Amino acid sequence: MVRTPEGEPVRTAAVVAIGDELLSGKVRDTNVAWLIEQLRALGTPLCEVRVIGDRLEQIARTFADLAPRHDHVFSSGGVGPTHDDRTLEGIARAFGLPLERNERLAALIREFYGDRTNEALLRMADLPRGAQLIEAPGLPIPVVQVRNVIVLPGEPTIFRRKFDAIRERFRQRPVVVRRLYLDLDEGPIAERLEALQRRFPEVAIGSYPRYSGVDYRVLVTLESRDPEAVERAVAALREALGAQHVLREA
Known part of the structure; x- marks a missing residue:
């Protein structure tokens, strides 16, 4: 378990990006990098990232591995109406749960798609038993949560909109x-x-060299949930290196 310097538990997260198109390079994932930035700003450490294909067993195995070890597991992709959208089925298998038609979600799908609604679209309402719907203003289709797994779509605009609707849960x-x-x-x-x-x-201390295109040689970062410890470490580093070697601070 991750803890603060005072011993308080820190909730951790993992993210799984799902899709053969990601592994083949046909589609470039942008959701993971964006989510890292958002969770960082919220104070939730992202500890693992997985990029996997559409095979059902691999999806099930991945969530069965990550869910017990993290407080939050985010999924990206594989929740549409086509034959290769198998994320929810894989999550159900990971937890040993059956898929059941969620009538509330089915009704929202009918309302959103209107005359275009067909059985393929309604299959998106087949959820692992016990799944929660997180409804929020501006979301015609709610976020699905299965235990500690937050299920998000792969399309970047909708991925971001759905996460933004629930972001304060992770602060x-x-x-x-x-x-x-x-x-x-x-x-x-x-x-x-x-x-x-x-x-x-x-204090976590990182060192990152740069060899061209900038006016510095090394960027050193110091980070912690204890701001006083960070300031003490910065002062000690300046003393150890010599203040004249610090071009600037941020």
Whole structure:
């Protein structure tokens, strides 16, 4: 379990992007990168990302693995009306649940599609037993949640709209990040960063070199849910490296 420096539990998340088209390169996924940014801003750490195909057994196996280990598991894709949209069936299998027609969702589908409604579209209302519908203003079709799995579509505009409708459910204590841009290479600072990490275990310290196109050599990030610890670590780093080597901070 992830905890804050004060010992408070931190809810973690994972995301599964589903679709043969993602693995083949026919479609470029943008949902995962966007979701990482959103969860980061909300203070929820995204700990795992999986990109898998449309095979039912792989979908079931993936959710059976991730759901017990994270508080929230997001899915992206595989919830449309075609033969290769098997996400809900895979989630049902992961939890050992039957699929059942959700009459509330079926009614909303009929209302949204009107005369275009057919059995293929209504199959989108076949949900794992016990699934919840999260209805919100501006969503003609609600978000489906199966236990701790939040089921989202693959189409980026609808993916974002549905997540934004429920985003406050995932807000936690934020992570504070400081960035130091240095005129030093990684080699000379590696041991000092390692010593600093031992001194401040509650602060995650990262080092990212750049070789062209920028005015700095290394970006060092320091982050924690404890803002005072971050400031102490920043002061210690400036002292260890020499303030003259810090081009700027952010």
